[in-house]
Amino acid sequence: MKTFNTAGPSIPGDHYMLDPLARIDLAEIEALIDAKRYFVLHAPRQTGKTTALLALMHHLNAQGRYRCAYANIEGAQAARGDETQGIPAACEAIVGSLETYLSDTRIAAWYWDNKPRMAPQNLLTALLRHWSQLDAKPAVLFLDEVDALVGDTLISLLRQIRAGYAQRPEAFPQTVVLCGVRDVRDYRIHSGGEIITGGSAFNIKAVSLRLSNFSRAECEQLWQQHEAETGQTFDPAIYPELWADT
Numbered sequence: 001m002k003t004f005n006t007a008g009p010s011i012p013g014d015h016y017m018l019d020p021l022a023r024i025d026l027a028e029i030e031a032l033i034d035a036k037r038y039f040v041l042h043a044p045r046q047t048g049k050t051t052a053l054l055a056l057m058h059h060l061n062a063q064g065r066y067r068c069a070y071a072n073i074e075g076a077q078a079a080r081g082d083e084t085q086g087i088p089a090a091c092e093a094i095v096g097s098l099e100t101y102l103s104d105t106r107i108a109a110w111y112w113d114n115k116p117r118m119a120p121q122n123l124l125t126a127l128l129r130h131w132s133q134l135d136a137k138p139a140v141l142f143l144d145e146v147d148a149l150v151g152d153t154l155i156s157l158l159r160q161i162r163a164g165y166a167q168r169p170e171a172f173p174q175t176v177v178l179c180g181v182r183d184v185r186d187y188r189i190h191s192g193g194e195i196i197t198g199g200s201a202f203n204i205k206a207v208s209l210r211l212s213n214f215s216r217a218e219c220e221q222l223w224q225q226h227e228a229e230t231g232q233t234f235d236p237a238i239y240p241e242l243w244a245d246t
Contacts, residue, residue, distance in 0.1 A: 017222070018048075021059060026056075028209070029209070033174065038176045040177070042147075045181060047213055050179075057070045061101075069101045071090075072097075073094070075093055086120075087121075090124065091111065128161070133171055138173070140177075142177045147181055
């Protein structure tokens with residue numbers, strides 16, 4: 001039996017869910033990618049952001065025009081502002097995702113061979129450049145939980161992506177999408193006594209898109225799936241506070 005899910009990405013067959021691609025402006029996102037734009041997708045927690053990103057990744061790969069990968073880099077948060085630890089952690093999350101979603105083991109071999117010779121300030125740029133040059137098909141990368149990073153780790157990540165921007169798509173991803181709870185312009189990054197805004201560190205951003213909260217109509221659609229499976233009738237009088245802002 002399916003269940004309602006608020007703990008991580010929803011899985012078809014396991015969870016009641018809406019079509020993730022219907023909850024985003026797919027035409028706008030495809031137009032941004034076709035135009036080689038870098039942009040932000042942000043949303044409150046538990047609104048289906050990761051589910052939508054994974055569905056979009058599979059959609060783009062099925063079309064066959066791009067190589068698209070999703071990577072959650074939240075693990076790099078443990079390094080705090082130490083970019084010597086944080087950037088390799090983010091890179092290794094990306095390498096793992098390329099293997100998982102694109103079955104490409106060439107990246108891992110290159111990364112572990114070259115990592116000892118590279119400064120962390122250049123490691124991410126070099127990784128994304130190498131990945132992009134491996135195939136004529138343009139690369140697209142979704143980076144999730146970017147705003148979990150702090151200090152010099154976050155600054156370095158944003159600036160290394162910016163450093164390769166001019167070489168896209170032949171030698172850098174055609175599109176990089178930064179995903180998180182907040183818009184990059186709202187980042188306040190503390191580094192060496194300074195406060196650096198995310199907008200200045202990532203001024204190549206074309207637009208910020210926001211995935212909305214579930215509407216009442218969407219919530220009712222989810223309940224109707226449950227009702228069809230269990231026969232349990234929906235009663236909006238139960239927990240009326242849930243509907244106050246929908």
